[in-house]
Amino acid sequence: MSSPTPATGARSSRLALLVVGLCWLVVLFDGLDMFIYGSVLPHMLETKALGIDPGKAGDIGSYATFGMLIGALSSGTISDWAGRKKTIVVSTAVFSLASAVCAVAGTLGVFSLGRFLAGLGLGGLLPSAITLVSEYAPRGRGALIVGSLMTAHQAGGIVAGFVALWTGDWRVSFWICVIPLFVGVPLAVRYLPESLTFLQAKGRTEEARALADRYGVTAPDATPGEKRPAGTERWSAVAALFRGGLWVQTLFFWMASFGGLLLVYGVSQWLPSMMRAAGYDLGSSLGFVIVINLGGIVGMLIGGRLTDRFGGARIGAIWFGATAVGVYLLSVHMPLAVTYLVVFLTGLFLFSAQAMIYATVAARSDDDNRATAVGWTSGMGRFGAVFGPWLGGQLLATGSTTTGFTVFAAAGVFSLIFIGLTGLPSVKRPTDRDAAHPVSATG
CATH class of the missing domain: 1.20.1250.20 (MFS general substrate transporter like domains)
Structure with missing residues (x-):
C-alpha cells in the first residue's frame, strides 16, 4: 500500500x-x-x-x-x-x-x-x-x-x-x-x-470505495481473515484457550475479571447509598460519584503507560491492592476533605485495574484468537457485574456499612491474587508478553 x-x-x-x-x-x-x-x-x-x-x-x-x-x-x-x-x-x-x-x-x-x-x-x-x-x-x-x-x-x-x-x-x-x-x-x-472493514468483509466493495473516496482514505483489501469465523471455528478458538496448559492462565484471568467487575459495578451503584448510610449528607454522597469518576479518568490515562513499561500482571496486582485499601478506608468516617481524596484515589485505581486484566489477556493472545480471549474474559467477568449490585443491596439491608465496604475490599484482594498468579513463570508461556492493549474497564 x-x-x-x-x-x-x-x-x-x-x-x-x-x-x-x-x-x-x-x-x-x-x-x-x-x-x-x-x-x-x-x-x-x-x-x-x-x-x-x-x-x-x-x-x-x-x-x-x-x-x-x-x-x-x-x-x-x-x-x-x-x-x-x-x-x-x-x-x-x-x-x-x-x-x-x-x-x-x-x-x-x-x-x-x-x-x-x-x-x-x-x-x-x-x-x-x-x-x-x-x-x-x-x-x-x-x-x-x-x-x-x-x-x-x-x-x-x-x-x-x-x-x-x-x-x-x-x-x-x-x-x-x-x-x-x-x-x-x-x-x-x-x-x-460505517466501518470500511465491515463493508469489505460483507462484499459491499462499492460502498466501501465510495466512502473511502469521500474522505480521502484508502479502503482496506477484502481478505478472508477479515471475515468473522463460522460457528464451529469460533468454538475452536474458545477451545484453544485451554490447550497446552493454557487452561490455568485462562481460569485465573476469568476469576480476576469476576472480582474486578463485581467491584466496578457494585461500588458504582452503591457508593452514594453506602456513604449516605455512613453519615454523610446527600450532597456529599452524590459528590463522591463525581470525584470517583474524575479519579477514573486520571487512572485510565496513566494506567496504560505504566502497564506498557512494567507489565499488566504486576501493575494490575498493585492496582487491585490499592483499590482494596481505598474501599476499606471508606468505612472509616474521616474529615470530608480526606474522604474526597480517598474516593478520588480509589476511582483512579478501581476502573483502570479491570482494564489491565483485559490488557494482559490481549497481549498474551495470538492475533487469531485475541478477540475470543478478551471477549470470554469479559463475559465471565460479567457474572461478577450481575452479582455485585445484588450483593451491595443485601449488605446495605443489614444496616452495616462497614461490612459492605469490607466485602467489596475483599473482592479487590481476590482479583489481586488471581491477576498476580498469572504473572508466575509457571503460568506464563515463554512467548507471553504483558504489553498494554487499550480496552474498557466495563467491557
Whole structure:
C-alpha cells in the first residue's frame, strides 16, 4: 500500500476525529445512563419511591447488569451481521427509550423492566464503539484513540452525579437520560461512517470505495481473515484457550475479571447509598460519584503507560491492592476533605485495574484468537457485574456499612491474587508478553 499524500493523511486524521468524537458522545451518554441509577438511588430509598428498599434495589441493579451481559455477548454477532454503525445507533436508542420507561414507571416491576432493557443497550454499545474507533484509528495511534474514548464513560458518571444533584428528583433524572435519543442518535445516523472493514468483509466493495473516496482514505483489501469465523471455528478458538496448559492462565484471568467487575459495578451503584448510610449528607454522597469518576479518568490515562513499561500482571496486582485499601478506608468516617481524596484515589485505581486484566489477556493472545480471549474474559467477568449490585443491596439491608465496604475490599484482594498468579513463570508461556492493549474497564 502506498503512503498517503499529505492531503490524504490530513483527511484521514479528520475522519478519525469525526468517528472518535461521535463515539465519545454516545459513550458519554452510556456512562450517564449506567451511573444515573446509583446517583438517584439514595433519594429513591429515602422516599421509598415505588416501594423500593435496599434488597429490591440490589435486584434491580443486577437486572441491568444481566441485560448488559446479554447485550455484550450478542453485540459482536449483531455488529458483524448488521454493521458497527447500526449497532451503535440501535443500542443508543434502546437505552434512551428504556430510561423513558423508568421515568414513567408506576410500579417497581415496570421500573425493573426499564433497567433491564437499558442494560441490553448499554452492553451492546461499548464493544461496537471500541471496534469502530479502532478500525479508523491512524496507524500507531490506536492506544491513544481508544484510551481517549474510554474517558467518556467516566465523564458520563460525572454528569450523572451533577444531574442527580441538580434535579433532586429521580423521574426528572431519567427523563434527562432520554436526551441521547434526540441528540446522539440523529448525529450518529447523519454523520457516523460505517466501518470500511465491515463493508469489505460483507462484499459491499462499492460502498466501501465510495466512502473511502469521500474522505480521502484508502479502503482496506477484502481478505478472508477479515471475515468473522463460522460457528464451529469460533468454538475452536474458545477451545484453544485451554490447550497446552493454557487452561490455568485462562481460569485465573476469568476469576480476576469476576472480582474486578463485581467491584466496578457494585461500588458504582452503591457508593452514594453506602456513604449516605455512613453519615454523610446527600450532597456529599452524590459528590463522591463525581470525584470517583474524575479519579477514573486520571487512572485510565496513566494506567496504560505504566502497564506498557512494567507489565499488566504486576501493575494490575498493585492496582487491585490499592483499590482494596481505598474501599476499606471508606468505612472509616474521616474529615470530608480526606474522604474526597480517598474516593478520588480509589476511582483512579478501581476502573483502570479491570482494564489491565483485559490488557494482559490481549497481549498474551495470538492475533487469531485475541478477540475470543478478551471477549470470554469479559463475559465471565460479567457474572461478577450481575452479582455485585445484588450483593451491595443485601449488605446495605443489614444496616452495616462497614461490612459492605469490607466485602467489596475483599473482592479487590481476590482479583489481586488471581491477576498476580498469572504473572508466575509457571503460568506464563515463554512467548507471553504483558504489553498494554487499550480496552474498557466495563467491557
